[in-house]
Amino acid sequence: MSRRIVVFDYGSGNVRSVVRMLERVGADVTLTADRQSALDADGLYVPGVGAFHACMVGLQDAGGPQVIGERLRLGRPVLGVCVGFQVLFDGSTEPTTIQPPPTGLGYLSGLVERLDAPVVPHMGWSLVSPAAGSRLLDGVEDERFYFVHSYAASRLLGSRVAGDPLVTTAEHGVPFVAAVEDGPLAGTQFHPEKSGDAGAHLVENWLRTL
Numbered sequence: 001m002s003r004r005i006v007v008f009d010y011g012s013g014n015v016r017s018v019v020r021m022l023e024r025v026g027a028d029v030t031l032t033a034d035r036q037s038a039l040d041a042d043g044l045y046v047p048g049v050g051a052f053h054a055c056m057v058g059l060q061d062a063g064g065p066q067v068i069g070e071r072l073r074l075g076r077p078v079l080g081v082c083v084g085f086q087v088l089f090d091g092s093t094e095p096t097t098i099q100p101p102p103t104g105l106g107y108l109s110g111l112v113e114r115l116d117a118p119v120v121p122h123m124g125w126s127l128v129s130p131a132a133g134s135r136l137l138d139g140v141e142d143e144r145f146y147f148v149h150s151y152a153a154s155r156l157l158g159s160r161v162a163g164d165p166l167v168t169t170a171e172h173g174v175p176f177v178a179a180v181e182d183g184p185l186a187g188t189q190f191h192p193e194k195s196g197d198a199g200a201h202l203v204e205n206w207l208r209t210l
Contacts, residue, residue: 002028003210006041009033010062012048012055012083014193021193025204033062042210044071048083052092052112052151055083056102065105072107072161077184077210082149085180085187086112094151107185108165109157110177114150117173121150128178128190131166136181136188136205143198145170145178145190152176152189161185 005027007018022029048055080088091103092112125144130137159165162183170178179188192199
């Protein structure tokens with residue numbers, strides 16, 4: 001049975017490429033900010049590109065925090081990608097002119113900080129170190145994934161969802177959190193839709209958990 005996926009359209013991210021990838025792996029995809037559709041879908045995909053605080057404002061304006069919160073309360077899967085993953089943390093040290101700067105959603109404990117690396121942004125293909133028992137990375141443990149980011153969480157201090165998170169890491173100058181799986185909540189710092197067959201396989205893995 002095809003899984004019904006809503007890509008949450010709150011004004012951030014290359015959402016058309018996300019939709020194409022999801023359709024490629026057989027999902028029934030709707031691109032919308034309609035709250036009821038987002039609540040009713042089998043899976044909610046939260047994209048994000050650009051600045052952390054601007055993404056948070058867009059998400060707030062579209063009612064995203066309420067939708068994500070209600071889905072997680074009901075145990076309904078959510079996948080955040082890139083900045084859509086970062087907003088799941090407590091906050092970011094990224095500079096902003098938005099005052100007061102919005103905090104993150106706080107489902108994942110930790111701060112998103114600038115990468116301490118000779119070259120920033122981190123842009124290109126990198127290996128990841130999957131968590132033992134990762135369902136997202138099953139079958140693609142040795143593949144490279146595509147990253148485009150200057151900020152990341154250096155570590156995960158805990159989760160306020162299921163409470164037993166699996167943490168996949170990568171390295172660019174310093175180690176950072178590349179993916180998290182915790183009950184209905186999952187997220188990746190890399191872009192599955194830009195990661196070719198490995199990214200498609202990862203999304204297929206996610207669909208199997210729905």
